[in-house]
Amino acid sequence: MWKDLFVQRKYATLKVTKKNDFIKDENVSTDNIDVDMFTKCPSCGEILINMDLDKNLKVCLKCNHHFRIGSKERIDITFDKDSIEYFDTNMKSLNPLGFPGYSEKLKSLSKSLGINEAVVTGRGKIEGIDVCFGVMEPNFIMGSMGSVVGEKLSRMFERAIEMKLPVIVFCASGGARMQEGMLSLSQMAKVSAAVKKHSNKGLLYISVITDPTTGGVTASFASLGDIIIAEPKATIGFAGRRVIEQTIKQKLPLEFQTSEFMLEHGFIDMIADRNKMKETLHNILKIHMGVKGNE
Amino acid sequence: MNDVDIKIKEIDEKIKKIKDFMNSSGIDLSGEIESLNQKKNELIKSLNPKSPWEIVQIARQKSRPNYEDYINGIIDSFIEFHGDRSFRDDAAIVGGIGFIDKFPVTFISHAKGKNIEENVKRNFGSPHPEGYRKALRLMKQAEKFKRPVVCFIDTSGAYCGVGAEERGQGEAIARNLLEMSDLKTPIISVVIGEGGSGGALALGVADRVFMLENAIYSVISPEGCASILLKDSGRANEAANYLKLTSRDLLELKVIDGIIKEPSGGAHNDAELTAKNVKSVLIDALNELTKMDVNDLVEKRYDKIRSIGVFLE
Ligand SMILES: [Zn+2]
Numbered sequence: 001m002w003k004d005l006f007v008q009r010k011y012a013t014l015k016v017t018k019k020n021d022f023i024k025d026e027n028v029s030t031d032n033i034d035v036d037m038f039t040k041c042p043s044c045g046e047i048l049i050n051m052d053l054d055k056n057l058k059v060c061l062k063c064n065h066h067f068r069i070g071s072k073e074r075i076d077i078t079f080d081k082d083s084i085e086y087f088d089t090n091m092k093s094l095n096p097l098g099f100p101g102y103s104e105k106l107k108s109l110s111k112s113l114g115i116n117e118a119v120v121t122g123r124g125k126i127e128g129i130d131v132c133f134g135v136m137e138p139n140f141i142m143g144s145m146g147s148v149v150g151e152k153l154s155r156m157f158e159r160a161i162e163m164k165l166p167v168i169v170f171c172a173s174g175g176a177r178m179q180e181g182m183l184s185l186s187q188m189a190k191v192s193a194a195v196k197k198h199s200n201k202g203l204l205y206i207s208v209i210t211d212p213t214t215g216g217v218t219a220s221f222a223s224l225g226d227i228i229i230a231e232p233k234a235t236i237g238f239a240g241r242r243v244i245e246q247t248i249k250q251k252l253p254l255e256f257q258t259s260e261f262m263l264e265h266g267f268i269d270m271i272a273d274r275n276k277m278k279e280t281l282h283n284i285l286k287i288h289m290g291v292k293g294n295e
Numbered sequence: 296m297n298d299v300d301i302k303i304k305e306i307d308e309k310i311k312k313i314k315d316f317m318n319s320s321g322i323d324l325s326g327e328i329e330s331l332n333q334k335k336n337e338l339i340k341s342l343n344p345k346s347p348w349e350i351v352q353i354a355r356q357k358s359r360p361n362y363e364d365y366i367n368g369i370i371d372s373f374i375e376f377h378g379d380r381s382f383r384d385d386a387a388i389v390g391g392i393g394f395i396d397k398f399p400v401t402f403i404s405h406a407k408g409k410n411i412e413e414n415v416k417r418n419f420g421s422p423h424p425e426g427y428r429k430a431l432r433l434m435k436q437a438e439k440f441k442r443p444v445v446c447f448i449d450t451s452g453a454y455c456g457v458g459a460e461e462r463g464q465g466e467a468i469a470r471n472l473l474e475m476s477d478l479k480t481p482i483i484s485v486v487i488g489e490g491g492s493g494g495a496l497a498l499g500v501a502d503r504v505f506m507l508e509n510a511i512y513s514v515i516s517p518e519g520c521a522s523i524l525l526k527d528s529g530r531a532n533e534a535a536n537y538l539k540l541t542s543r544d545l546l547e548l549k550v551i552d553g554i555i556k557e558p559s560g561g562a563h564n565d566a567e568l569t570a571k572n573v574k575s576v577l578i579d580a581l582n583e584l585t586k587m588d589v590n591d592l593v594e595k596r597y598d599k600i601r602s603i604g605v606f607l608e
Contacts, residue, residue: 094605098537178515181513182512182540187603187604193600193601194601216514219472219497220468247456266463
């Protein structure tokens with residue numbers, strides 16, 4: 001039914017959008033129009049009303065496709081209202097290698113997204129239980145990890161040690177940030193070392209893997225949780241799909257490097273739907289604290 | 296030998312004298328040694344007019360000394376050990392025990408072959424997860440028997456393939472980073488050729504990280520960087536300039552602790568002399584690190600890893 005409505009609107013908007021784009025590719029064009037009211041599910045093609053989609057935490061009502069969400073939305077749906085204290089909000093990236101175009105990119109992204117970097121860290125409550133957290137921002141240079149991401153996460157783990165708190169990190173990243181060269185790669189070691197220090201104190205670290213988590217983040221803290229949870233059908237892997245296809249000169253099956261694939265091969269503990277995530281985290285935290293039922 | 300070479304040699308001799316004096320007298324002169332080392336590194340820097348792309352070519356030289364040359368040149372009574380005890384033995388990483396001078400060590404290295412047969416067997420030095428798990432098994436063994444660990448890095452990267460992903464390439468590398476950060480025995484890493492991304496770093500979390508003068512260490516290959524950012528892998532030459540992947544650049548960025556001199560033209564011109572240079576650096580580092588209390592050592596290692604990065608706040 002919504003499809004019909006959409007078709008009508010499509011014709012109505014045709015006149016005001018660039019005509020050429022429409023003729024070239026119908027799929028692209030349907031994504032372009034009605035952004036403010038409708039979204040087409042990339043997985044099943046269903047046309048979804050944005051209000052319904054938002055209410056369903058950006059999960060397709062028809063096929064359960066989990067759309068990517070930004071750090072702000074993730075924090076809103078995970079932590080108790082008004083429970084949050086942010087860490088290191090003023091920390092900013094420099095351009096230590098003098099990499100061409102990097103400074104400009106940082107500037108324009110922090111302006112358009114309203115955040116300084118690809119991770120937000122802090123302390124908050126999940127149904128009243130205190131945790132430290134890191135939430136990666138997939139829209140900030142693909143959630144890539146440079147000096148700031150490494151430093152913010154490491155400090156967050158260290159604060160969690162001081163406060164004797166569990167840590168939850170929501171991962172979403174294309175890996176190490178090329179524009180900071182070896183300084184980026186070194187952040188993998190840095191955060192892993194902080195995870196180990198936190199772990200040595202007997203504290204809990206839950207890694208939540210969301211779409212997409214690849215490269216240097218998969219090869220460091222994303223894979224190091226005491227408990228690793230993934231959202232359904234997230235891309236999780238070390239090497240990029242295209243790189244592997246080029247190396248082995250074969251097409252890879254669709255399910256390769258998905259959450260389901262990782263579960264089957266024994267690299268994550270469980271898959272949880274977005275609308276069950278908070279409850280799942282809360283239940284795990286309660287068992288770790290020895291709190292049964294609704295005590 | 297030119298003037299700079301002679302000066303470097305003089306500094307080396309001076310350092311050796313001070314160290315001997317320190318050992319016999321018990322007086323701490325590590326500040327002196329530090330400043331001499333700094334002087335030496337500056338001299339090495341001034342010696343090296345090659346472009347980053349030229350250095351990439353030297354680092355990838357087919358005839359460049361590999362794990363085998365260094366085992367022969369540095370380690371006495373080497374015995375190789377195999378397998379990760381879980382899946383198989385990965386020939387892309389070689390590990391075992393032996394002596395460096397008076398020190399019993401566990402030695403682990405990426406293994407690039409020098410001909411096509413060996414490269415097929417060793418997968419061109421690109422490990423699968425089981426290679427990293429073998430390395431970690433040997434490191435934990437070294438920790439148990441209080442042997443220092445010496446890692447040589449020489450890989451274009453961890454292997455990108457179906458089996459590698461199915462068996463958790465990401466997890467294997469991550470586990471090494473985590474465990475190495477807290478391993479209760481000294482770790483020394485040396486980049487001898489190519490240090491390619493996470494697959495290199497998985498042997499590179501150490502108390503001391505050295506690079507051979509013409510080795511490279513990078514988050515991504517110049518070709519990969521060029522094809523992503525410049526949309527043209529043919530512009531790798533340009534990308535090599537941006538990435539700051541040479542030993543000089545990385546010393547400046549404090550990613551590594553020192554540069555090991557190569558014979559003029561590159562290590563391939565004299566594998567024996569190169570091995571000798573590496574050995575003397577290793578012996579100095581072993582002397583220093585084995586004297587430290589192991590808890591101090593691990594704490595200092597954490598602080599060192601923790602301090603890498605450049606940002607504003
Ligand atoms: Zn759908």
